[in-house]
Amino acid sequence: MTNLFLGYLPQTIQDLSLLLSSQVSRFQYNCIVTDLDLIEGPFTKTKNLEKSESFCNYIIGLTSENSTNNLKTLFSELEFANFLGIHHVILRSPSFCNYDQEFEESYVKPLLGNFDTKEQNQKSNEINVEKKEEEKEEEKEKEKQKEKEQKEFVNYARNIAKMFAKFTALNISLSVPIEDQRSWEFWLMVKSFSDSPLLLRLNLVLSDTLPKRKLTELWKSCKPQYITLAISSFVTNKKGFSILPKQFSSLIDEFIQEGCGIIIECENEVEDYQLQQLKQKQKQKQKQETKQINLNLNKIISQTNSIQNNGEENNNTLNYLNNDEDENYSDQFGNFSESLNKVLYLRHLGNKLPKISKFKKSLQEFSDVLQDPLQPLQNNLSxxxxxxxxxxxxxxxxxxxxxxxxxxxxxxxxxxxxxxxxxxxxxxxxxxxxxxxxxxxxxxxxxxxxxxxxxxxxxxxxxxxxxxxxxxxxxxxxxxxxxxxxxxxxxxxxxxxxxxxxxxxxxxxxxxxxLLGSFGDNELSPECLDGVQLACLKPNGIMIPQSYSSYLAPVSSFGTWIALKQYSKSNGKNDDQKMKNCLESSYVVRFGCPLLIGNIKKCFVFNHPQDSSILRNNFQSNNHNQRFLKINWIAKQDSVCHGLAGYFTTQLYRDVQLSIHPESHTQKMASWFPLYFPFSQPIKIKKGQIIEIYIWRIGNKKQGGVWYEWTMTKPLQLHIHNPNGRASKIGL
Ligand SMILES: C[S@@+](CC[C@H](N)C(=O)[O-])C[C@H]1O[C@@H](n2cnc3c(N)ncnc32)[C@H](O)[C@@H]1O
The missing domain is CATH 3.40.50.150 (Vaccinia Virus protein VP39)
Structure with missing residues (x-):
């Protein structure tokens, strides 16, 4: 069994307490997602209200549709959640996020029809002439509509940011449709409006449209907490079971592997509710039925055959439905097993995922954990x-x-x-x-x-x-x-x-x-080896390593950024300069889910043995080990840049190499994680934009050590990070 977190989101709930006692324990959901609607929601029934205290741990509150354009409603619902003691709330996605797609469907596609491009252009030109006036009107209307929605967009983002600042005890996740680039913009806007952007979580909603690959990567780097599978994500296979189309299930696999919880939207809970009613009447039968369900549940969970293949191999699940006792229920309540079927299917997906090796698991523990780089020269290691x-x-x-x-x-x-x-x-x-x-x-x-x-x-x-x-x-x-x-x-x-x-x-x-660090030279290998080379290496002697090179790429990684902000807050303790220093230091980190916005490019190179006459002349000043470089990239996609990811490769001797460069990483080597050079603020990047940075390696013994300074000049001019090594220095 995986640690997959499963939430259940029925469209209507008749009896929440009954649902909780039956569903959560029997069908192994982790929680129920339920409407916070104050008029027609499940909590309007006093029975549920009375019991709310005891089941709050199993509930995630979902704000109502009304709350997306009404601040008062949003406020009341969040206050109500707070009052009930619900800890987690998901804010419903604003419908205008889908605007562009709807527009495409209803205006653009019918206009273009099925013509090839040439004909298409001709035809649309003709149409243009004919419908010029009509279209002008439409254009105007469209503009108006867009403007209205843009305002709503900003207003809702503002409302959320406000609520977020007010209800600090609630864990709030914002729902957005996964396939829409605009929802990413919206998510960013809410985050940047908010006082504590780090605490705002993300719930991606998957409907029946698969997001583009690049968008998926972008969302992964945002560390979503949940994915909600809308009813429309599921299709029915030949045997009548709800399954996800193959590409969808692969997408879900990817997110499950990143620790994302899954929420399944189901039509209703009538069948289960009625099942319980029936159970009360047929106590004896119910005992046997529960036993049988559990038995089959275990069988299904442990089976590894694909449910996917049109249900052909889904014999166990079928057995479950064809079981004599279950047929009674299925006859009486039609598709009573629909929600159960979905949860079993998702558990199955979770179980089917390749087992993570011990090695990988041990690395995962370090995801987005920031560590100060070791200083084996200045400090004695333990x-x-x-x-x-x-x-x-x-x-x-x-x-x-x-x-x-x-x-x-x-x-x-x-x-x-x-x-x-x-x-x-x-x-x-x-x-x-x-x-x-x-x-x-x-x-x-x-x-x-x-x-x-x-x-x-x-x-x-x-x-x-x-x-x-x-x-x-x-x-x-x-x-x-x-x-x-x-x-x-x-x-x-x-x-x-x-x-x-x-x-x-x-x-x-x-x-x-x-003596190598995550960035090659950052544990002062060049400075240490200079001395021993000058004093003790024979002419024509060999040094291992013969060379090492560092590499950089602009990186987007919300998880790492969150960790950094938290670190700076706890370390800085109201001392502004200390907090700033934390944002200007470099860290060893295993990026949880990084998105490299540009290709990885070579940075500094060191060769050994160094030229001995250069070495002799610069031994005190250390000038020969100083470096200064400008690097630029063309952004591969829209994203937010959180800094630079640093890697290294080393040529030990001849073609024998070690590498932590993602494209040539030495297999099964875990000694080094990348080095992270943060930018003191996240920077929004547009696809195709030039990202330009400068980086320096400076210092000598007199100056107390060696340090890096870095800055961005495009698309935004930032200050120099770590000037004079004020935030971090590597002691010589
Ligand atoms: C990264 S550790 C590697 C140790 C060992 N080779 C290994 O693989 O476990 C670097 C070692 O070099 C030592 N070291 C660093 N600078 C040194 C220096 N200037 N002179 C002598 N030893 C040094 C450190 O104390 C540490 O033991």
Whole structure:
């Protein structure tokens, strides 16, 4: 059974308390969505009113149609919900959201008919002449209508924002039709009018029109709480069961996987109500019936055959209906199982979804959780953090492969040199002796030793002798490292200290490090490796990684934005500057449902070893590690930009790579989530617009560290984020 949240929305409710006691427990709905209409709604019956307290947890209130154009009604209904103790309310979708589509149906299509484009144009030209006057009138009317609706649109958005500010105890979701781009505009407008836009939730309504793919992606990035399946979304298959057309069910699958709850609209609850009446009369029979229903319910839920295929494989469901006892009810109440059928079907869809692997599940827990990037140079990492690193087997396997190839190449080079020298030098014996020396390998930043272990393995595999050194500055990690080396009887020399200023005589053929952050250079790998390269790398020595590149894309991710705002609120605690700083810092985050508005583009590149003369001249100023770049994109679609998503790829050695770039992500590697550079305000973007940003990597030891600054210049000019590293600096 999945954790799918199912809500039930009957069009009419005769007896809410009966419905709750029968439906929720028996048919495994999580709740009933019920009208808050104060005149004809279920709560107008005193019986329901009296019991409201006890069943409020199972109820989501739905505002009435009248409330969409009447502030007073909306207010009264929300106040009533509050009074009853209902915690969740869904605001009904304003009908004008569908205006454009209706207009298309009733005006545009009949005018165009079925002609091909050429004929179509001719024909419409003719019509244009004939109906010019008539159309002018129509145009005027249309304009008027549009203007009226635009006003209503804004007014309703304003009303909602007002109500939202007033009823802070209610969890409010706004309903909007999923297939209409205008409803997205409306949703944004309400959000931007509102005082606490983050708390306003979203209920998408799916009717019989499938949204365009791009719109679906856009909605997913808005983190909807529910999708309501309107009656018109369902079709009846050959066997008479309500199912969703294939594309619809795939769409629902996608949203279920993002944790979205489903609300099913059903015609009425008469059958269930009457079923209960009957049950009272036929107590004995009812017991058996309940038993049978539960039995069949379990069978149906566990079956994995497709209900979809015209009902052909839907034998269990059919059995349920054809069951002797159930036939009585079906005869008496016609399609009494209609709502049950829908819920079983949806449970079935939920169960049919591919099981999420343990690996994916463990990652999902981190969705939209903001973390400050690690600073392994400035801070000493804890044992727990090392243990998390070490769980990522994939990363170390790739490292081992790179080390193996580097050892082979170093050994080959030696042999070539040896042969050359053999030819050149008379005193050949002595040189041969020198060249047979093991290869000097250093792990720079060894931690508790996972790469040390891989270097030993690579040496054994390649049968190439190495002298292995482990450099580490974290005193506690060093203790663990030493005891692991001792326990495993490994031949490793531990060098305690900062790799940037080692006072040792040894020169290395190969220096291996893993000092990479989510943005490649953001844990100061360039600065750390400069020191050890200058002091200890032999000429023509190799460094792993050989290079790393960062990447950026403008991102829309409401979930991440909400998390950021909440973080800034709780961290800032009424201190304005602190709150601002939170919005100007970069974060490691697994974007829950990101929408990349432009293609991912390369940002900064670092190569190792660096040119040693450049390195020597800039060692103090760190100028050679500073970067400044302008990047622009053409927006792929309408959306809201919440900042920049940062990724990296690294070439460890030759073609051995690690990547968190979404298009080339190393499979099953979980060590790094993307880096998020937020913009201090969400920016509405139109499809085709140029998005232009500037980003800097600045700083040196004298300035207390390295930091990034970033800004947007198009379509909106923003301030520089994190000037002088005021919000976040990476300590050197
Ligand atoms: C990201 S961790 C990787 C540790 C280990 N290689 C692993 O994969 O588990 C980086 C390690 O480098 C060490 N480190 C960072 N900067 C250093 C420096 N300047 N000198 C020596 N060690 C450093 C940190 O203490 C940390 O143990």
């Amino acid at each position: 044992s727990y953090i090392y243990s998390v690193f070490e769980k990522d087997i994939t990363k170390y396997e790739v490292y081992e492969k790179a080390i193996y190839l580097a050892l082979i190449d170093l050994s080959k080079k030696r042999n070539e040199n040896k042969n050359e020298q053999k030819n050149e030098n008379d005193n050949e014996n002595e040189n041969v002796k020198n060249n047979d020396q093991p290869i000097n390998v250093a792990i720079a930043g060894a931690g508790r030793g996972p790469i040390v272990k891989r270097a030993i393995k690579a040496s054994m595999k390649s049968n190439i002798q190495i002298n292995l050194y482990a450099i580490e500055k974290n005193p506690s990690a060093l203790m663990v490292l030493r005891s692991i080396i001792w326990e495993n009887n490994q031949d490793v020399t531990v060098i305690a200290g900062d790799m940037r200023n080692l006072q040792i005589d040894i020169k290395f053929d190969l220096i291996i490090s893993e």
